[in-house]
Amino acid sequence: MLVYDPLDKTVRAWFHAEIEGPCFVVTITSLETGESNRAALLDCAYTLYRYLLFAKGVEIKQIQMMCPPSVSGRSHWVLEDLVSVTIVEGLESPDSAVMYRTSESMYKIGELDLRKKKRSRIIYSAQHLQDYDSKPNPQRLAPGPLQLYGPMQ
Template sequence: MSFLITITSVLTGMCDRAAMVGCAYELQLYMTTASGVEINRVQMLCPPNLTRSGKWSLEDLDQIICFQGVATQESAVVYRTSGGVYKMGELDLRKKKTSQVWFSKKRLENHRPRISEAVPQSGSAQMYAPLYLRRRSSIRFPFA
């Protein structure tokens, strides 16, 4: 599952940016560690095999809940979106289980942006609230 996060820079007020994260774990990480941005909206990119509609869709995300079986090692993740409810995983949700909310609209509404320490340099391209920063390699290639 991939997620599109619409963001606004706290420092510049620019609201023409978005972040893409590849899974629910990265979404959690982004929500807790992204600095210098206000998170406005989260949408889930739903493939055709999930929606059974024959086409990709971008749906507003309402909730992600992870379920873990009590008597079994099985688990499941339930995604609630504006377009439907989707379950991934083998756990039979009628059995005894524990649950943990990974994302909810309420958490999004209560999210307070962390102010980043670095002030953007004018005129230079930059990423807002990057999760991973690529470091320059110390390896030099003869053809580079």
């Protein structure tokens, strides 16, 4: 597993990864090699949003949300198909929340009381996946050594 370390700004190879909170598993196929046994592991909704904006040269087959027991309320981790992610912000308070809708359930992370006045913004939906442009990045297809990129800061 390749893991980007933002402190050292390096990519490290690990035999395992430990995940504490909700994350997303994006099943991908490389347009360059045709390899379909690949996945991207993304740690938050914002990273998923950025991935859909900037990842080129891959076809996205499926997006799933992996939830720990502390979020799902179950006794074990769950992996469910992601339907939508919505950011909700209070109009009369600084509180906010993120709403995750999956094929099985709906999860809210944050302190916002949803009964109060609020505004919302959808940052992921099934339509986003349909609109995803998987055209190969011409720079990536150029011959040369493999390059690994970390998140933009």
